[in-house]
Amino acid sequence: MKGQVSGPREVRRKAPGRAPDDKTDTMKGKPPLMIGVPLRLKTAVALVLLGLLTLLAGIGQRTIWAPSETFTASAPADAAAAPLTVFDQDLRTLHGGSVTINIEGDGNFLLAAGRPGDVDAWIGQAAHNTITGVSEDEKSLQVEHADGEATAPNPAGSDLWVSTENASGELEYSWTPPADGDWTLLLASDGTQPAPASISMTFPNDTSTPWAIPLMVLGSILILAGIALALLSARKRNGEGNGEGSGFAQRARVRSEARQSSRVSMAAAGVVAAAVVAGTGAAANATSPAPGTSPAPSSSASPAAQKPSASPVLLDAQFRRILEQVSSAVDAGDAAKDAAKLSDRVGGTELEVRTQNYKIRSQVGSYEARMPVRSTKLLTTVVTSDPEWPRSVMAVTQGEGNVVPQLLTLVQSSPRENYKLVETNPLQPGTTFPTISRDGTETLAAGDKTGLLYSGEEALSGLADRLTTPDSAFKDKLVEGESSPYIADTLSYQAEVVKAGENGNFSFTHKVVPESTVVFRTADGGALVLGRINFGFEGTPKAAGDKLTIGDDAAALAGGKETTTGMVLSFAESVGVYIPPAGSTDPMRLVAATRGLTGASFK
Numbered sequence: 265m266k267g268q269v270s271g272p273r274e275v276r277r278k279a280p281g282r283a284p285d286d287k288t289d290t291m292k293g294k295p296p297l298m299i300g301v302p303l304r305l306k307t308a309v310a311l312v313l314l315g316l317l318t319l320l321a322g323i324g325q326r327t328i329w330a331p332s333e334t335f336t337a338s339a340p341a342d343a344a345a346a347p348l349t350v351f352d353q354d355l356r357t358l359h360g361g362s363v364t365i366n367i368e369g370d371g372n373f374l375l376a377a378g379r380p381g382d383v384d385a386w387i388g389q390a391a392h393n394t395i396t397g398v399s400e401d402e403k404s405l406q407v408e409h410a411d412g413e414a415t416a417p418n419p420a421g422s423d424l425w426v427s428t429e430n431a432s433g434e435l436e437y438s439w440t441p442p443a444d445g446d447w448t449l450l451l452a453s454d455g456t457q458p459a460p461a462s463i464s465m466t467f468p469n470d471t472s473t474p475w476a477i478p479l480m481v482l483g484s485i486l487i488l489a490g491i492a493l494a495l496l497s498a499r500k501r502n503g504e505g506n507g508e509g510s511g512f513a514q515r516a517r518v519r520s521e522a523r524q525s526s527r528v529s530m531a532a533a534g535v536v537a538a539a540v541v542a543g544t545g546a547a548a549n550a551t552s553p554a555p556g557t558s559p560a561p562s563s564s565a566s567p568a569a570q571k572p573s574a575s576p577v578l579l580d581a582q583f584r585r586i587l588e589q590v591s592s593a594v595d596a597g598d599a600a601k602d603a604a605k606l607s608d609r610v611g612g613t614e615l616e617v618r619t620q621n622y623k624i625r626s627q628v629g630s631y632e633a634r635m636p637v638r639s640t641k642l643l644t645t646v647v648t649s650d651p652e653w654p655r656s657v658m659a660v661t662q663g664e665g666n667v668v669p670q671l672l673t674l675v676q677s678s679p680r681e682n683y684k685l686v687e688t689n690p691l692q693p694g695t696t697f698p699t700i701s702r703d704g705t706e707t708l709a710a711g712d713k714t715g716l717l718y719s720g721e722e723a724l725s726g727l728a729d730r731l732t733t734p735d736s737a738f739k740d741k742l743v744e745g746e747s748s749p750y751i752a753d754t755l756s757y758q759a760e761v762v763k764a765g766e767n768g769n770f771s772f773t774h775k776v777v778p779e780s781t782v783v784f785r786t787a788d789g790g791a792l793v794l795g796r797i798n799f800g801f802e803g804t805p806k807a808a809g810d811k812l813t814i815g816d817d818a819a820a821l822a823g824g825k826e827t828t829t830g831m832v833l834s835f836a837e838s839v840g841v842y843i844p845p846a847g848s849t850d851p852m853r854l855v856a857a858t859r860g861l862t863g864a865s866f867k
Contacts, residue, residue, distance in 0.1 A: 304497040311490030319483025322475070337398045337405045338464040344409040345458040347416050348392040351449035353380050355395060356439050361468030363439040365449075369460025372432050373453045376425035379575070380448040381651055385679035386424055387450075390416035395463070405465060416455040423586055423682045425450075426579055445575055574649040576704030578657060583647065587639035587659055590674065590685050594618075594637040601626055612675070612686030613780060613796045613836050617860035620821060624861070627820040634860065635670060635690060638663025644697070646784050646792075649704030653678050656707055656782040658794070660697060668693055671840055671856050673782060673794050686780070687794060687838045689856035692748030697855065698842050699787040706785040710778060710793075716843050720783035720793035721776070723841045723852055728774040728797050731755070731837075742841065744854040751854065765803065767810040768830075773800040774837070789845035792855065799835035799859060804867070818864035830867035835859045 356363055367375065378386070391412040395405050420428070426442045429435060441447050451459045578586070593609035596602075601622040606615055617634065624631045638661050646658040655676045662669040671689040676682065691697060713719040718726065726738035731754050744751050758772045780796040803812050811826050818833055819825040840856035 304493055308490045308492075308494035308497065311486050311493065313490075315483045315486030315488075315490060317483070318479050318486060322477065322479030322481075322483060332469050334466050335402045335469045336464050336466045337403055339395065339405045339407055339461065341461075343393060343407045343461060345461065346391045346393045346409065347414070347452060347455050347457065347459060348387055348390055348419075349451040349459040349463070350383060350387070350392055350394040351439075351451070352394055352396050353446040353448045355397070355465065356441065356447065358398065359467040359469070363468075364466040365435075365437045365439060366464045366466070367431070367435045367437070367451065367460050368433065368462040369453070370433075371453065371457075372430065373435075373451065373460050374420055374431070375429045375435060375437055376419055376422070376450045376452075377427045377442060377447055378424045378450065379577075379651075380446050382424040382577075382679065383448045383450050385653075386419065386422060387416070388679070389413050390455075393459070395465075398465075398467070402467075405463065416452070417680055418455045419450060419452050420454075421682070422680070423578075423582065423676060424679065426582055442581075443579055574704055576647040576649055576702075577651060577655050578645075578647050580645070583645050583657065583659065584639065584642065586674070586683050587642070587661070587672070590672075590683070591637050591639040594685070597622070598633060598636065609682070609684055610686075611684035613777075613838055614685050614687055616862050617836050620862050621860060624817050624820045628816045631817050631820075635667075635688060635858075636663070636665040637661075637670070637672060637685065637688060638666055640664070641666075643669055644700070645702055646700045647702070647704055648707040648784070650707045655683075656784075657683065658782075658784065660691070666690075669697070671794070675782070687796065688858070689794065689838045689840050690858055691856050692745055692750065692854060694745040694747035695853070695855050698790065698792055700784055700792065701787055708783040708785060708791060710781040710783060710795075712783070713846075715785075715789050715846050716791055717846055717848055718843050718852065720781050720791065720795070720843070721778065723793050723843050724776045724781060724795050724797065724839070726852065727751075727839060727841055727854065728776050731774040731797070731799070732772060734759075738852075740851060742852040742854065748854075750857040761801075767807075768803045768805050768812045770801070770803045772802075774798070775800070786842070790848070791843045792840060793843060794838075794840045794856075797837040797839060799837050801833040801835070802830070803832075804830040814864060817861055821861070821864035822866055824866065827866040832863070832865050832867065833861070834863035836862045 351365070365375070367373070389412045391414060392410050394408045394410065396408055397406040398404070399406060419425070420430075426447070429437055439449070451463075453459055590609045593606055597605040597610070597618065603615065603619040603622055606618060610618065621631075621634050625633060640663040641661055643660040643662060645660075648656055653676065657674050659672045659674070660669050661672060667690075669691040671687075671691060672685060673687040673689070674683040675686050676684075708714070708716075708720065710721040710724075711719050713722070723742070726736075726742050730736040730738050730742055730751055734755050758770075762770050775798045777796040777798055782794045784792045784794075786792055805812055805828055809828065811828050812831055813826050814822060814831055814833070816825070818831075822831065837857065837859045839854070842853045842855050844850045844852065
């Protein structure tokens with residue numbers, strides 16, 4: 265029709281290679297959907313399976329594949345025989361935790377614990393084996409043999425041992441340190457027979473499994489990733505079955521889900537990498553020291569680099585055991601008036617004085633016995649930290665029969681000898697015992713004046729001069745308590761003898777016995793010196809025919825009461841003197857003193 269304007273026609277052009285039917289678009293959109301869903305399902309299944317395997321591997325490291333909590337190493341059967349076997353102190357801490365020792369042998373044997381230096385000193389030149397470590401495969405003990413003397417004394421009963429385990433045939437021993445510091449074990453039969461050779465040690469094992477947790481975490485995440493991917497595929501399959509959306513929307517969804525699948529895969533890969541790094545770090549931490557720390561010192565470090573700290577030479581339990589044995593020996597000797605019963609535990613001045621006391625008491629019933637030695641009511645102990653011999657220690661006790669506290673000085677002359685009581689000194693009434701550390705203190709040589717107002721030697725010499733001369737130069741330098749005038753009583757006794765001696769001339773001497781001197785450092789920097797002074801008393805008739813008479817106690821030793829030729833009496837004075845530190849204005853102070861008759865004879 266003229267004048268009618270028609271709207272523009274919709275012209276559909278045929279794209280090259282494409283049918284004009286919209287169904288073609290729909291059909292061409294289906295192949296990627298059909299291919300993507302099975303692929304994602306396969307990937308999901310693979311992730312779940314891999315996760316399960318990884319999870320089981322982590323659990324297995326904590327269960328069926330977990331390392332044993334302990335391992336046992338045995339001494340080689342071909343080790344050389346020796347009377348003594350030493351367990352090196354480093355074995356106890358080789359792998360941390362407790363160590364169990366199993367020993368089998370013929371007959372009786374013992375396992376003793378002591379300080380490494382004490383054990384070495386006791387062994388001396390005797391042949392011995394030393395168990396030093398464990399082989400790399402952790403199956404054998406490493407044993408080093410040292411040639412030497414074929415036999416050794418029986419180590420049973422040595423004061424050096426903190427503890428002793430006695431066994432017959434077999435022994436299972438849990439190695440526990442008795443105190444801080446290093447401790448060595450000594451194994452022996454009786455010193456003449458070879459020590460038991462069947463030895464095994466059970467150590468804590470490294471049970472760490474640094475990969476277990478990372479593997480379990482990784483496995484769990486892989487399983488979750490697989491499940492998530494499977495659910496995503498299932499949702500897509502459901503969407504396709506419902507015919508939702510145009511071909512263009514479906515293609516867009518395919519690309520979106522492909523990206524999601526890619527992100528899941530990348531996340532899983534990231535978790536794997538993180539777990540690997542975490543596991544590697546855990547493994548490294550299991551074998552390497554933490555940052556800022558130093559590796560544990562090797563047992564092969566030079567002795568010079570391992571300077572030992574000063575420790576008391578006796579632990580409290582050792583000291584108490586020794587005191588009990590000393591007290592028992594003295595009780596037995598006193599009861600029987602038999603000095604032979606003292607010999608194992610009493611020596612020096614105390615053995616001499618008690619021996620003569622027994623002899624006198626066997627003839628003079630009224631003669632006073634020595635003060636009993638008690639291990640009970642232990643007031644304090646003084647223990648040297650000097651590892652060299654002779655070693656000196658002291659105890660202050662006040663048990664039954666001790667009117668005042670008593671100072672007991674014990675000395676160990678050499679490693680294979682036991683401590684012996686060498687002096688007993690009753691504390692002077694009204695006197696305060698100086699404070700001395702119970703954790704070990706320094707012992708000084710008799711002539712050492714380091715940090716002191718006087719040396720121990722000078723202090724005892726000053727006391728000897730005071731006991732001899734009323735106007736001694738030490739009169740104001742060495743004092744005593746008013747309630748315990750030992751010095752004043754001695755001077756008074758000597759003066760009265762001279763005054764009363766109408767038929768004789770009398771003289772007195774007091775001389776220090778240097779080898780008996782023991783000096784302990786006190787807490788204030790001063791010192792306590794203990795020692796012996798020989799008190800000599802000589803008498804000579806004034807004229808021919810004059811007679812001198814001695815007491816019943818001296819007569820028991822001299823073999824008579826009267827003499828016309830002269831007499832000599834000897835006493836042992838056991839004394840203790842406190843020395844102030846250098847720079848002090850205080851005088852020395854007599855702390856303990858007693859005397860005992862040791863000899864009487866006629867000229």
